Amino acid sequence: MTFDPTTLRRDDYGFFGPDSPSWKIWTAPSAVIGFQRAVVLEHFDPFLTAAVADSRGIYSDPRARLDHTFSYFLLAAIADGRTAIQAAEHLMRVHAPMTGIEPISGRRYSANSPETQLWIHITGWHSVLKAYEVFGPGPLSPKEETRYWAECAIAAELQTCKPEDVPRSRDAVRAYFAEVRPRLCTSERAEEGMHHLLWTPRSNGAGLSYYVGSRMLSLASVALLPKWMRKLGRFDRPGIVDLAIKLPAKILVWGFTRFDKAGLILAAPFIAPMAGQILEQHIKGESPATPETITPAAARELYGSHGSRAVTAHAG
Template identity: 70%
Template structure:
């Protein structure tokens, strides 16, 4: 992705604005833990696993691929309407050619399909909130959580998700995962992908990503249910989870107390684009319009598709 991130908030407050739970959760240091959790558990969905395995992006350039993916989520959460819309359309173009045959079912997959995009979206928003609750300030208030899931549904408008299928509460998220569980499985490609993201080899990602992935994995594995850990072949004793919780909370608390300086300082070495977005988020002045905008309005103003919703490419 190539955007002028020095003007992250030139036009408006984006879709959620100051004081929103999305700004609070997605800009917290714990988002890195949540993001590693999300990209790991995404591999339980066989069609997404096939897309990742066939594209080889996480293996050829793991640091760049992970940085760009996290940057997209963060731009949608804290960027202005123009930047978020352009990022979404760019991502759709990147995903468009990612089609093929899923080897378990023999069915065709498409990275832009509504089902795959919904899985990516829900696992991302759920995982970042889970990490925030476990290692950050804790649970949101009932009103904040209600608003968080409403904002999750708004963000889904930038993808090909069917609006009626997007969960809008914690209960609906649980119901969604319950519906998805019979469809989940692991293959050799899935296990390889999960383990690669949890413990990225130095030869592929460099020292920074190799060390960073292992440190994050100590915390992110603790957030996953035991059946997923066993299925993914990365389970460990629960006492390890308990041992890592206190130091992980302490690190997150220190980073938050320093206004994200630790994370933005580490950005150039771990996730440079994400670090730049966070830096701009913290230092940005007032936008031209001191108000939020809807995805539909942002598409009308700045998108190449006008006010039309994004649609999946048919194959």
């Protein structure tokens, strides 16, 4: 994924705008904790595990691979429509050749399949909300939460997810997880991926900063995962550790928020350079040419590879 941080918000406010819960939650320091939670639990889906294991991206260059993934989520949430659509199209091109046979079921997998993309999308949006609630300011108001899940469904339009399958409330998300749970499982390759993400070794360009950073984040992110997942993935720990980490993690998140996330931006070159550039531009708060929001459909028509330029932004 290529990204020019000077063009984060050149055209419009993107899909949600400054007053949206998506902007608030995805740019909070707690989102980093939620992101690690998401990429770990994603491995319980055997088809996604097969795609990750066969591509080997998280092993050959973990810093770049995870930085690009986190950056995509940020762009979908806070960038202008042009940048978000171009990032989505790039991601689908990257995923296109990632196909093969899932060894447990013997069925074919595709990284761009609607089911896989929905799993990635929902685990990401749910995890950052969970981290915000536990380590950030706390739960959203009922009105904000309703809007957050509506925005989650809008962001899902950027990928191959079937609109009718996208949950639009917390209860619907719970129902989705209950529906997919029977097909979730672990395996040697799934455990390898989860443990690598929680405790990334000093190899393949990860370096000392990523080695330390993954371990520090795991103290908080593991506390957000259900016990059954932790046991199944062989990374469970005593509940007293979860209790012990909660207050220090909340204080750290508060501290980063108190200083306008400067700590995250300073640390970004060592952990997630592209995401740091996106956050830095976001914090500058520059207004777009048209201070309005736009729909993904309109943005795709304006800026997509095969769209026309006959659609204008609508007020948000």
